[in-house]
């Protein structure tokens with residue numbers, strides 16, 4: 001499948017990169033560029049820069065760089081073609097594909113989608129057939145109806161050790177099946193490619209009720225499996241697919257594909273812990289629900305949620321683990337600039353058992369009585385009797401202040417301060433003093449964090465003076481920003497064999513070949529050729545780092561001469577070193 005270059009250019013020029021990225025992370029105008037918090041790594045202070053005119057982005061924290069296509073590829077875990085398709089739709093541009101049916105190099109990502117999709121159908125067929133009778137009965141006992149079982153694509157994995165593997169091995173290679181996480185090789189610690197030949201291959205999920213995990217657009221990307229038989233005691237009650245090229249736990253929210261429209265309609269989202277909780281609420285007409293799948297809530301989850309709503313209602317299990325998980329989730333949600341309230345369930349209940357006992361009306365009346373963070377945390381202190389003593393009261397106030405310090409909205413923080421002061425008869429001034437202290441500590445902690453991240457490994461490599469790689473980076477800059485005379489000088493005088501770093505060699509080689517062909521090149525297009533890896537980072541740092549960007553179309557002959565000189569010196573040192581050792 002090929003898309004003509006002129007179509008790709010047309011799409012790129014009719015799309016505003018700031019528009020696209022803003023849907024994932026808020027951007028603010030800063031000088032010539034836009035800045036925001038990086039959607040690819042967790043950070044508290046913006047280091048993600050987007051250039052609207054150039055159509056590119058660069059993160060000074062983690063080093064990710066690219067154009068609007070690589071952005072969609074990365075953030076949605078899709079192929080280049082899918083990214084082009086998505087953006088073409090947005091730009092209202094029709095594209096015709098040139099199909100290449102004998103494409104030997106079937107795209108790995110497409111393949112993983114295919115394997116997961118096929119497995120989902122297979123598990124579902126099992127559940128509906130004779131072998132799945134027991135699991136089906138279990139679902140009926142738990143009150144699930146046929147239509148909901150179908151909607152969520154529930155399934156059953158057979159108990160034999162390798163029934164899926166045997167069936168799928170006709171269509172897919174063992175390596176690809178291992179890469180999908182559906183089968184694994186045991187009795188060996190070798191990497192996947194090697195172990196495919198070595199250890200015994202068996203299915204990851206056996207004798208389990210299967211919950212397919214969908215991505216935002218409804219494609220199966222992973223599975224959760226609940227144990228159905230007790231004799232396999234060494235295995236956990238719930239297991240999940242491992243992370244793969246298409247499944248990233250920290251950015252997958254179970255149920256989001258079904259819930260997203262309802263979330264927008266109702267203006268809030270309900271956050272639960274388990275697959276069954278979600279399905280059970282859904283069956284009872286509560287459809288604006290998501291669950292973090294196979295992990296506790298992460299910042300990336302919060303970022304995804306905030307694209308749909310800023311109001312989160314947490315309803316976790318009433319046990320201690322659930323309470324602790326709630327506390328962590330509250331903090332994260334606040335840190336990400338959203339509002340949070342909590343539905344406390346009666347002791348011993350989870351959302352599934354509660355709605356079964358009390359029905360939709362019962363759940364909705366609980367929902368209407370949801371607690372603010374102050375009520376919720378205050379309640380937990382009160383039930384322990386901790387609010388009676390001055391020490392307990394202080395501890396409680398400190399905890400709330402810790403949360404207020406994380407709020408990005410000062411007005412909201414202020415409202416909370418007044419509220420605690422009034423309700424717990426504490427002077428506002430005392431609370432404010434405490435908040436100031438916390439904020440000071442926090443800002444000190446934060447500065448340290450940014451410094452560490454800013455000097456990420458790639459940046460260190462690139463910025464250390466005199467390092468051969470630094471010379472190569474400068475060369476890339478001259479080659480890109482220099483005028484024709486400069487470019488010609490480099491093309492005629494540089495021997496690419498004298499360079500060291502394989503990644504920069506690739507880039508320089510590509511630039512020289514493109515310029516020799518008299519072709520024009522822009523940064524955004526360069527990222528299509530180097531969408532990932534160290535090459536991508538080097539291009540980002542060399543051409544987008546504002547502190548060192550060069551003027552375009554200038555004569556840099558003198559700089560180039562001195563660069564080539566240094567490269568020659570390094571070369572002779574190297575020879576000397578090799579001879580003497």
Ligand SMILES: [Zn+2]
Pocket residue numbers: 038039040041048059060061062063064
């Ligand atoms: Zn980043």
